């Protein structure tokens with residue numbers, strides 16, 4: 001059996017620890033924060049549990065992983081009906097899209113253009129050299145121009161033409177207007193627009209994973225950032241708070257550029273430079289406390305236009321039937337930005353003001369908030385730029401080739417994946433261990449190939 005050190009107590013690290021411990025391996029998890037969950041954690045704002053942006057468990061989760069989550073969550077995992085809206089041309093359209101609502105809300109000329117472009121897809125230019133062309137080819141110029149183009153620019157901070165085709169493949173499941181029509185038909189039935197959510201916040205899933213891993217024998221070390229990793233021929237040593245811990249293998253879920261930066265022997269300087277060139281979009285989460293029971297009945301508002309700073313607004317209370325304060329609600333506005341830019345450096349008062357202004361501009365109620373809290377996510381969306389696609393490959397190859405070290409999870413592979421995807425990675429990683437505990441690298445390489453087919457659910 002192997003002795004494994006795991007870096008990061010987000011869903012990827014915790015699921016890997018649980019699966020490996022259940023097979024009898026000896027696991028220790030090191031987490032820099034004081035709590036489990038990583039980006040999928042929950043915390044309290046004004047007495048109410050909230051998430052780091054809108055999170056939901058998607059029914060696309062593989063049945064056996066869903067069964068595991070249901071088992072550890074028990075009755076706390078609720079099945080909910082999605083009730084969101086998208087802002088399109090200053091109108092609020094239901095999301096997931098529904099046939100009758102679209103007919104009522106979409107301007108006739110836009111609807112006709114989209115319908116025409118769906119029928120003429122076989123005759124469209126099929127060359128896809130960037131994100132924009134990919135959306136244009138698959139779904140037509142109107143959908144690219146009105147929705148995906150501006151949304152991508154807002155989320156990634158670069159023009160959609162600068163993004164690679166890969167990000168379109170990873171983020172958009174539909175390959176034609178007919179796929180969208182099929183999705184609309186599904187979502188028009190109530191059963192086709194459900195999601196799963198824990199009554200005390202998304203972070204409960206990670207908290208229960210941590211408990212389950214601990215019960216299976218995993219040692220969990222919080223407030224334990226790893227600052228150095230020394231890979232030797234027969235072992236790997238990792239350093240936290242000046243103490244050195246030695247393992248047969250280390251599994252890392254931290255961003256691959258950070259892993260390369262702390263790894264010894266150091267990778268070649270050209271590799272480190274390639275890793276540093278990869279940009280990640282940051283996000284400030286702006287929480288507004290509102291002294292009334294509900295702001296709107298909707299769970300999330302999606303806002304593609306670049307004329308506002310918010311990309312999505314969620315009201316956590318509407319995601320669940322939970323023990324929330326009855327006389328107040330909290331809103332969470334997701335504001336994509338660059339680490340260190342004006343948004344990143346704005347005060348709670350300034351961002352509270354900007355968010356309220358956006359809400360009023362879009363015809364939503366004036367929040368009249370009484371308190372603002374901010375959370376900072378320094379690396380939230382990997383920016384798949386053409387310019388850095390070679391650097392991305394170099395970084396991944398280098399991170400995967402450190403002796404006795406595996407890099408996985410959302411940041412470890414530099415992908416925009418969901419919780420159910422990273423749990424799948426953890427499962428494949430544990431299944432890639434041979435009976436003597438050594439990693440079967442050909443099995444793991446095959447698994448890595450299968451992860452490129454993950455498509456993000458929103």
Ligand SMILES: Cc1cc2nc3c(=O)[nH]c(=O)nc-3n(C[C@H](O)[C@H](O)[C@H](O)COP(=O)(O)OP(=O)(O)OC[C@H]3O[C@@H](n4cnc5c(N)ncnc54)[C@H](O)[C@@H]3O)c2cc1C
Nearest residue numbers: 008010011012032038039040053055056226409410418419
């Ligand atoms: C705005 C937003 C919305 C999302 N919506 C959804 C959704 O609806 N559904 C869904 O399933 N997923 C959603 N996701 C994705 C989900 O949050 C991720 O898939 C998940 O958190 C990835 O888990 P992970 O363990 O790979 O990484 P993380 O959760 O990032 O965990 C990595 C952990 O490593 C720790 N760490 C970093 N450096 C060190 C170090 N040096 N030493 C020790 N520890 C370290 C971090 O503190 C962190 O806890 C969303 C993400 C965002 C940002």
